[in-house]
Structures are given as structure tokens and as C-alpha cells.
Amino acid sequence: MNLNATLVAQLVVFFILAWVTMKFVWPPIVKALDERAKKIADGLAAADKAKSDLAHAEKKVVEEMRKARESATDVRAAAEKQAAVFLDESRAEAARIIAQAREAAEAEAGVAAQRAKEALRDQVAQLAVAGAEKILRKEINAQAHADLLANLKQELQ
Amino acid sequence: MSTGEAHAPTAGEYIVHHLTHLNSTGHAQSAIIDWSVWNLDTLFFSIGLGIVTLLILIKCASKATSGVPGRFQAAIEILVEMVADQAKGIVHSAESRKFVAPVALTVFFWIFLMNSMDFLPVDLLPKIWALISGDEHAYLRVVPTADLNGTLGMSIGVLLICLYYNVKIKGFGGWVHELFTAPFGSHPLLYPINFLMQMIEFLAKTVSHGMRLFGNMYAGELVFMLIALMGGTATVFGFLGHVVAGSIWAVFHILIVALQAFIFMMLTLVYIGQAHESH
Numbered sequence: 001m002n003l004n005a006t007l008v009a010q011l012v013v014f015f016i017l018a019w020v021t022m023k024f025v026w027p028p029i030v031k032a033l034d035e036r037a038k039k040i041a042d043g044l045a046a047a048d049k050a051k052s053d054l055a056h057a058e059k060k061v062v063e064e065m066r067k068a069r070e071s072a073t074d075v076r077a078a079a080e081k082q083a084a085v086f087l088d089e090s091r092a093e094a095a096r097i098i099a100q101a102r103e104a105a106e107a108e109a110g111v112a113a114q115r116a117k118e119a120l121r122d123q124v125a126q127l128a129v130a131g132a133e134k135i136l137r138k139e140i141n142a143q144a145h146a147d148l149l150a151n152l153k154q155e156l157q
Numbered sequence: 158m159s160t161g162e163a164h165a166p167t168a169g170e171y172i173v174h175h176l177t178h179l180n181s182t183g184h185a186q187s188a189i190i191d192w193s194v195w196n197l198d199t200l201f202f203s204i205g206l207g208i209v210t211l212l213i214l215i216k217c218a219s220k221a222t223s224g225v226p227g228r229f230q231a232a233i234e235i236l237v238e239m240v241a242d243q244a245k246g247i248v249h250s251a252e253s254r255k256f257v258a259p260v261a262l263t264v265f266f267w268i269f270l271m272n273s274m275d276f277l278p279v280d281l282l283p284k285i286w287a288l289i290s291g292d293e294h295a296y297l298r299v300v301p302t303a304d305l306n307g308t309l310g311m312s313i314g315v316l317l318i319c320l321y322y323n324v325k326i327k328g329f330g331g332w333v334h335e336l337f338t339a340p341f342g343s344h345p346l347l348y349p350i351n352f353l354m355q356m357i358e359f360l361a362k363t364v365s366h367g368m369r370l371f372g373n374m375y376a377g378e379l380v381f382m383l384i385a386l387m388g389g390t391a392t393v394f395g396f397l398g399h400v401v402a403g404s405i406w407a408v409f410h411i412l413i414v415a416l417q418a419f420i421f422m423m424l425t426l427v428y429i430g431q432a433h434e435s436h
Contacts, residue, residue, distance in 0.1 A: 002186045003306060004194035010203060010301075010310025011317075017207045017267060018314075022259035025214040028221045029237050032230075035223030 125153050168386050175279065175382050177296040178304065179286070185296075196298075196306055203301035206270040214266065237262060243423065247430040253322060257429050260318065264311065265422040271307070272374055272414035274300045276407060279381045302417075303374040305367065312367035315425045316359065322432040335435060366424050373417045377410050 129149060136145075166174060177185045179198040186194050217233040226234060244258040283297040301307040323332045336355045337348045384406060388399030 002188065002194075003190045003309070004180070004186060004196060005192050006194075006196040006199050006304065006306035007310040007313070008192075009195065009200055010307050011314050013204055013207055014264075014311050014314040017211060017263045018256075018260040020211055021214060021263040022256050025211070025218045026237070026255075026259040026262065028218040029234065030241065032221035032223045032226075033234060033238065036226075039223060 121156055125156050128152070128156070171386060171389070172379070172382055174294070174296065175283065176298070176379075178298050179296045196304055198297050198299065199301045199304040199307050202274060202299055203267075203271060203307055206274075206301070207267055210263065210267045210270055214262075236265070240265060240422070244426055247423075247426040248433060249430070250326070250433055253326075253429070253433065257318075257426065260429075261422045261426050264425055265418050268302060268311075268370065268421050269415065269418040271300065271302045272418055275303075275374065275377055275381065275410060275414065279378070279385050298378075300374055300378055302370055303378045305371045308371040308374075309364075309367035311370075311421070312363045315366060315428055316363045319359075319362075319428050319432040322429060326433050327435060331435075339435075362428055366421070366428070369424075370417050370421050373413055377406075377413055380406055381410075 129152075132149075178196040180186060181193075181195040181197060214233065217230055221230060240262045241258055244254050244261055248254050248257050277299060282299045283295070286297040287293055287295045298304065323335075327335060337351050339351060340354060341347045341351050381403075384399055384403045387395045387402065389395070
């Protein structure tokens with residue numbers, strides 16, 4: 001319990017230990033602790049960001065889905081409308097073509113009938129002339145009665 | 158100290174022998190204060206444990222990684238964070254903490270190890286030393302903190318740090334002004350009283366700081382010796398008493414060892430923190 005020079009030695013040792021700790025021990029350990037704390041903080045921040053990104057993306061997906069559905073409805077409505085218009089137009093066109101064809105057929109039939117009538121008339125005239133020739137061969141001169149025959153032919157037309 | 162060769166030491170002689178330092182004179186110091194004497198045992202164990210402290214801490218510091226820490230690094234980190242948190246709460250200057258926090262860590266670790274020397278059987282190292290030195294009655298005390306020189310040396314170190322920060326923070330003039338005007342106020346009549354109070358405060362802080370640790374460890378060591386004396390009677394009662402009381406006291410002493418190291422560290426921080434504040 002007596003005091004002696006040990007006290008001074010202990011005092012010196014105390015400062016040497018404190019100095020070495022300050023110089024070589026404290027800074028690296030505290031640096032490691034701070035760096036780890038920063039890493040953890042960064043990790044947590046990144047996790048938070050990822051979470052908010054995910055929520056954002058989900059919201060966007062829902063929005064896109066809604067838009068796609070809407071546009072699909074629009075497209076279908078437009079297509080149906082267009083189909084209806086096309087159908088109407090086609091129907092009108094078909095009616096027009098049928099009418100035209102009928103007209104053309106009727107015109108052609110008229111012409112054909114006319115031609116047949118004329119051919120028939122010629123034949124009838126020839127037959128009449130031939131008949132008359134046979135009957136009148138002996139008594140009638142063809143040249144003398146040409147006017148008569150022409151008149152007859154005219155009448156038959 | 159000259160016990161008769163024929164008979165075993167009495168209880169009193171045993172205790173006195175164990176409480177005598179191995180010093181540079183070879184016999185017990187008679188004067189209360191004698192600056193020519195060195196306690197070789199205290200020096201050996203405190204410097205040795207100081208080196209152990211530094212080796213442990215430097216080993217951890219050199220391998221410190223900011224990645225996943227191993228158990229050893231995590232254990233040291235717990236201490237470092239504990240000290241850093243305490244320092245942050247008590248010393249409000251970040252610049253001062255660069256020195257003060259390492260001081261606190263060193264103090265805690267070093268004192269913890271020095272106090273832990275108490276856990277070794279009281280006769281183990283003295284007997285080994287007696288065999289080595291060849292002197293059957295060689296003195297040896299193994300707990301440096303149970304030597305007033307050891308604890309007062311550290312508390313005076315803390316006092317010097319306090320004085321340094323008083324001058325650094327307040328300026329020499331500011332500190333002298335505070336010495337004469339605090340705590341009672343600035344009036345010429347109060348100057349001597351203030352100064353006296355301040356001196357008493359510094360003295361009381363330093364002495365109580367060193368004495369508290371010394372007293373606890375000295376008493377703890379003494380109790381271990383008394384328990385060892387029970388076993389020394391070599392009777393059934395003495396043996397049982399030694400085992401039971403020794404176990405209980407050793408377990409309780411774990412608390413004291415850690416607590417006293419913590420208290421010394423905290424008071425170091427508190428005193429240095431006070432040096433930063435103006436009255």
C-alpha cells in the first residue's frame with residue numbers, strides 16, 4: 001500500500017498503451033464498423049427501392065392490360081361496323097350487276113327475236129313466191145309480173 | 158519477514174507475505190512514499206498484460222473486415238461499439254473522441270485483464286516464482302490493480318488528460334479564469350474559496366478514481382487469501398469451506414472484475430467530458 005516509482009512507470013505505460021490503441025487499433029475497427037453500417041443501410045435502401053419499383057411495375061401492368069382490353073373492344077367494334085358496310089355495299093353491287101345482266105339479256109333476246117322474225121318473213125316470202133311460181137309457171141311471165149311480186153313482198157314485211 | 162524455518166507460517170505471516178511486493182530492494186518497503194523503489198511484480202504483470210491487450214486488439218484491427226465478422230472480431234466489435242457509444246454520450250467533441258475513445262477502450266481492456274489475475278489460485282504464481290528464483294520466501298503479487306501505484310498511476314494519467322483538455326478547450330487564460338470564478342461566482346472575495354474548491358475537486362476525483370479500483374481489487378485478493386487459509390488447515394471442514402466459499406467468491410468476483418473495469422472506464426470518460434464543459 002506504499003507509493004513508489006512504480007506509479008510513474010504505470011503512468012507512462014498507460015499513455016503508451018493509449019497511444020498505440022489510438023494509432024493502430026481504433027481506426028481500422030471503427031472503419032470496418034462504419035463501412036458495414038453503410039453496406040447494411042445501402043442494402044435496405046435497395047430493398048425499399050426494389051419494392052416500390054415492383055409496386056410501380058404492377059400498377060403499370062394493370063394499366064396496360066386495361067388499355068389493351070379497351071383497344072381490343074374498339075378494334076372489334078370497328079371491324080364489325082366495317083363488315084356491315086362492306087356487306088351492304090356488296091349486296092348493292094350484286095343487285096346492280098344482276099339488273100344489268102337482266103337488261104343485257106332482255107336486249108339480246110329482243111334483237112334475236114327481231115332477227116328470227118325477219119328470217120321467217122324472208123322464208124315466208126320465198127315460200128309464197130315459190131308456191132305462186134309453181135301455180136303460175138305456165139300462165140305468168142316472171143318478168144311481166146315482177147312489180148306485183150315486189151309489192152307483195154313489201155306488204156309482208 | 159524472517160519466519161522460522163522449522164514451522165509453517167501462521168495465518169498472519171501468510172497474509173503479510175502475500176501482501177508484500179517483489180520490489181527492487183528485496184524487502185518490504187518501510188516508508189509510505191519512497192520514489193527510489195520499484196515494484197517489479199506490478200511492473201511485470203501490468204506491462205505484460207498491456208502487451209497482451211495490444212496484441213489482441215491489433216490482431217483484431219489488422220483483420221477487421223466490413224463483411225461478415227468472425228466471432229473474435231464480433232466480440233471485440235461489441236466492446237468497441239460499447240465504448241464508442243459511451244464516449245459519444247459523454248464527450249461531445251468529435252475531435253477529442255479520436256483520442257478519448259481509444260483511451261477508454263485501452264483502459265477497459267487492460268484493467269479487465271489485470272483484475273482477472275485474481276482468478277488464478279493465490280499461491281500458484283508465487284510458488285512458481287519461488288521455484289524459479291530459488292528463494293522459498295520470494296515475494297510476488299500478481300494483481301497489478303491491487304497495487305495503489307498501479308491504479309493511481311492510471312488515475313493520474315486521466316488527470317493529466319483532463320488538464321490537457323481544460324487548456325485546449327478553454328485556453329489557458331479561460332481555464333485559470335474558471336479556476337478562480339467557478340463554482341461560486343466571480344467576486345474577489347470568492348476567488349480563494351473557488352480555487353480551493355477546484356483543487357479539492359481535482360484531488361478528490363483523482364484519488365477516488367484510483368482508490369476505488371485499488372480498494373475493490375485489494376479486498377477481493379484478501380478474501381481469496383482468507384479462503385485459501387481455510388483450505389490450508391487441511392481438515393474436512395476447511396476443505397469444504399475452501400471449495401464452497403472459493404467458488405462463490407470467484408463467481409461473484411467475475412462481476413467485480415468486469416464492473417470495476419467498466420466503472421474506471423466510465424469515470425475516465427466522465428472526467429474528460431467535464432474538462433470539456435465550462436462551469
